[in-house]
Amino acid sequence: MTSSMGTVPVRYARWNGVGSEFTLVSDSTPRVPARGELLVRIDLATVCGSDLHTVEGRRPSPVPAVLGHEQVGTVLGVGRGGVSCVDGTPVVPGMRVVWSVTASCGSCDRCARGLTQKCVKLSKYGHQPLLEEAPLTGGFATHCVVLPGTAVVAVPDTLPDTVASPASCATxxxxxxxxxxxxxxxxxxxxxxxxxxxxxxxxxxxxxxxxxxxxxxxxxxxxxxxxxxxxxxxxxxxxxxxxxxxxxxxxxxxxxxxxxxxxxxxxxxxxxxxxxxxxxxxxxxxxxxxxxxxxxxVHNYRPEDLLTAVEFLAAHHGSVPFAELVGTAHPLDQVDTAMVAARHGAAPRQALAPGLTGTPV
Incomplete structure (x- = not known):
């Protein structure tokens, strides 16, 4: 689609089920997200083991879907009412962020008990059925719409994308x-x-x-x-x-x-x-x-755990070789190749760089 003043062109990799290749879809999304939401440009996404299990049929998942839930990105738009990071810092356009794998309602009995990661109305990025009117729910895309009830943490400029991306799940x-x-x-x-x-x-x-x-x-x-x-x-x-x-x-x-x-x-x-x-x-x-x-x-995690993850990586990535755990960065249109590399590659993670074109790096 051709974007207008109020929209941003986007692409996402649609997973079509076990045994099928991904389909790259071009679309557009509102430049200003809805109240309490963020529009984030995904700079790097990593292929988690659960993504691989889904593609191989070892993990149940809606079909079609936009997979991916480990990513780091740059905020492009903030919805009405604003959004705050876990530590209280207001989210602003241009901020590098990671966000949690889950979005919680904040009002159910589980959320009231501090079990937000098991909210009865839980949404999980990369695990939702694809809705054509709102498809940007996973990391295998150029952009993601981050929903209310999602933990968001700012990423220091000194932390490379390859180290920051796995924070959203693994770390x-x-x-x-x-x-x-x-x-x-x-x-x-x-x-x-x-x-x-x-x-x-x-x-x-x-x-x-x-x-x-x-x-x-x-x-x-x-x-x-x-x-x-x-x-x-x-x-x-x-x-x-x-x-x-x-x-x-x-x-x-x-x-x-x-x-x-x-x-x-x-x-x-x-x-x-x-x-x-x-x-x-x-x-x-x-x-x-x-x-x-x-x-x-232990399954999923609390908002505080995501903050701890980013702080730990920022403090120790210089002395612990976290960057070595992420292999080749593939363009978004080579997501199938990235999945094969995730299955057979030496590194625990392969990466997708949605803004990359041409040969993987």
Whole structure:
């Protein structure tokens, strides 16, 4: 469509279902968003594991849809009434921001209990059915309309897009897992699954003063875990000891069993990776009771966790190699290629740069 004075030309990658290629759609959107909304130009989006699971049919999703929920962008328009960041800073045009994967109503019983990430009226970016009149609900697009009830955090100019983009899912979820684990300074922490989230938690726990061990069957991931602060690594086939805190990010039943079986007396197991249907894992209630163990599940995150994520990345990206976790940046019209690279690439994340044309970089 040709834009007028009141609209902005946009493009989005429409996912057409398992086994189908994406379709690039050109459209337009109002330059000034509705009350409480933001119009954000997406500068970089990263392909999360759940995006890949959706495309492969391992995760249920509406069809068609605009996928993607890890992104960083620049604010172009602010709706009536204004929008504030999590820390209270007013959002203004030109501000670089990340935003949460969820939008919550703020008034239901779950929101009242502080469980905004499980709002009964929850909307999730990258997981909504595509509405032609309002399609900009995911990160695989040139723009996104950020809805009321979405946590927004400003991104410092010193933080590269490749480091900031995963904050919207991976880093914020890692921050939520750290909250669930409790204080880690001086404690032994086990991390199973050294992908994007696991590596992030290794860095968070190590910088907070924990002695961190990581388990992953992939030798390349084990080597990366050492560069992110792990003291020792293993392939998960043999115990690494007894731990005060065991955190699971692989979603594999073996990883869950390892976490539950590795707890010392008073230990806490934090389960994060089991977000798709899988084999049940046996739980020994006597061991749980006699060991004074705690088992906690983490899914999505609170607004404060997104702020923590950005602050952590800003403080530590110079000394921890987060930029190495994001691979090639593909143009938006090469989203299918990016998905293949996400499946087979060495980096935990591949990227889409909607403003990029031509050869991937």
């Amino acid at each position: 914020a979820t890692a921050a939520a897992a750290m909250v669930a684990a409790g204080p880690v300074a001086g404690r032994r922490v086990l991390v199973t699954g050294a992908g994007m989230l696991g590596l992030t938690v290794v860095a968070m726990a190590a910088t907070a003063g924990a002695s961190v061990s990581a388990a992953d069957p992939d030798p390349a991931r084990r080597r990366q875990a050492l560069t992110f602060g792990a003291r020792e690594v293993g392939d998960g086939s043999a115990p690494l000891g007894a731990f005060d805190i065991a955190m699971e990010f692989s979603g594999h039943p073996d990883g869950v069993r390892t976490c539950l079986d590795s707890l010392a007396v008073g230990g806490v197991a934090v389960l994060v990776g089991s977000v798709s249907p899988g084999q049940p894992v046996a739980l020994d209630p006597e061991a749980l009771v006699r060991g004074l163990h705690t088992v906690v599940g």
